[in-house]
Amino acid sequence: MPDIAAWNKCDNRCVMCTNMSSFSAQDSAQYRLKGQVEKLERYLRGARVYGKNADRADYVSLTGGEPTLHPEFFQLLNYFRRRLPGTPITLLSNGRRFADRRFASRFAAAARPPFAAAIALHGPAPRVHDAVAGVRGAFAQTVRGIKNLLELAPDLGLEIRIVLHGKSVAAFPRTLAFLLKKFPDTARYCLSVVHYEIEGMSDKNHRQVGLKFSASSAALRGATPLLKKFRNPRLYHFPVCQVSAELRPLCRVTLPREERIYPPVCRGCAARRKCLGLMLEYYKKFGDAELRPVKR
Ligand code: SF4
Numbered sequence: 001m002p003d004i005a006a007w008n009k010c011d012n013r014c015v016m017c018t019n020m021s022s023f024s025a026q027d028s029a030q031y032r033l034k035g036q037v038e039k040l041e042r043y044l045r046g047a048r049v050y051g052k053n054a055d056r057a058d059y060v061s062l063t064g065g066e067p068t069l070h071p072e073f074f075q076l077l078n079y080f081r082r083r084l085p086g087t088p089i090t091l092l093s094n095g096r097r098f099a100d101r102r103f104a105s106r107f108a109a110a111a112r113p114p115f116a117a118a119i120a121l122h123g124p125a126p127r128v129h130d131a132v133a134g135v136r137g138a139f140a141q142t143v144r145g146i147k148n149l150l151e152l153a154p155d156l157g158l159e160i161r162i163v164l165h166g167k168s169v170a171a172f173p174r175t176l177a178f179l180l181k182k183f184p185d186t187a188r189y190c191l192s193v194v195h196y197e198i199e200g201m202s203d204k205n206h207r208q209v210g211l212k213f214s215a216s217s218a219a220l221r222g223a224t225p226l227l228k229k230f231r232n233p234r235l236y237h238f239p240v241c242q243v244s245a246e247l248r249p250l251c252r253v254t255l256p257r258e259e260r261i262y263p264p265v266c267r268g269c270a271a272r273r274k275c276l277g278l279m280l281e282y283y284k285k286f287g288d289a290e291l292r293p294v295k296r
Contacts (some may be wrong), residue, residue: 002060002061003050003061004036005031005063005064006067007028007065008024008028008031008064008065009024009066010065010066010094011135012066012138013135014122015132015134015209016132016163016201016202018197018199018200018201018202019200020200020204023065031065031070032071036079037079040079040080040083044083059087060090061091061092062080062089062091062092064092066093066097067092068093068096068103068107074107074110077107077110077111088114088115089114089115090115090116090118091111091116091117092120093117093119094119094138094142095119095120095141095145096138096141098119098144098149101148104149104153107153108149108152113155113156113157114157115155115157117149117153117156117157117158118159118161119146119149119158119161120161120162121143121146122167123139123168124171124174124175125174125178129142131167146160146189147182147183150183150188150189157190158188159191159192160183160189160192161236162176162191162193163194163196164216164219165196166208166211167209169211172193172219173219173222173223176223176227176229176230177226179230180226180229186229186231189232191227191230191233191234192233192235192236193220193234193235196211196237197255198282198284206285210285212286213238213239214290217238217244220235220238220244220247221244221247224246233250234250235252236254237255237276238251238276239251239275239278240271240276240294241271241275241291248271252276254276255276255279258280259279259281260276260278261278261283262275263277263278263288265291266291266293270294270295271294
């Protein structure tokens with residue numbers, strides 16, 4: 001199943017957002033429940049109506065914008081759950097609306113398994129998180145949202161995502177330490193550390209957010225003792241050769257094939273089968289000089 005843009009508006013203005021501002025400027029009418037139903041029904045009859053990950057049949061990602069701002073959010077969730085029974089659904093969210101306990105409770109009831117929420121945390125404190133999210137007060141709401149979901153939605157798969165880029169990487173060890181202190185039961189959620197994608201606003205804001213793998217993998221290396229305290233950490237978008245040998249099993253192949261490249265230097269690499277390669281846009285921006293084929 002593909003990524004489905006559930007709603008095009010957002011209440012954050014994240015500096016590394018992969019959408020362009022033109023996306024949120026669109027008329028939202030096409031994202032209302034009626035349009036979403038028509039689109040999914042056409043998809044289920046075999047039409048190619050979605051873009052990203054269109055060929056994946058094993059999961060659905062509900063993206064945005066911020067899906068929880070959808071005016072018919074719960075009807076939409078109920079519809080997707082009913083029409084896709086048994087298919088894992090992941091909701092990508094900034095988590096702020098879950099700061100409202102009533103909203104979080106309704107969500108817990110509607111998000112029947114297999115269902116996960118992936119919530120992005122940008123830093124260990126408002127000074128870092130709110131500067132990335134572009135909204136004062138976002139940190140407090142996101143953290144309260146995570147807390148509410150942990151308390152109210154025991155059947156939900158909860159993923160906390162830290163996206164590494166130029167404005168978040170320095171605080172990375174402190175963000176991990178914050179999570180371990182605030183949410184110490186790491187069996188209740190999984191942690192994903194994501195190297196940012198160069199797309200949309202993150203491309204436009206390249207001077208602020210630009211980050212090479214040499215820098216993000218150094219941050220991973222320095223924070224390895226903290227990372228190992230999490231029960232189920234994962235690394236997204238990292239080429240295997242860019243992380244230390246002990247962290248390599250955490251790497252996941254996370255992007256569709258058309259968004260990745262194995263430059264000639266990857267030929268003969270022993271890790272290639274389990275490696276994402278390079279993100280295409282990263283390759284265009286930074287080249288492949290950092291890659292070091294893994295020997296057997
Ligand atoms: S050399 Fe290429 S295939 Fe090998 S680990 Fe690095 S990016 Fe992956």
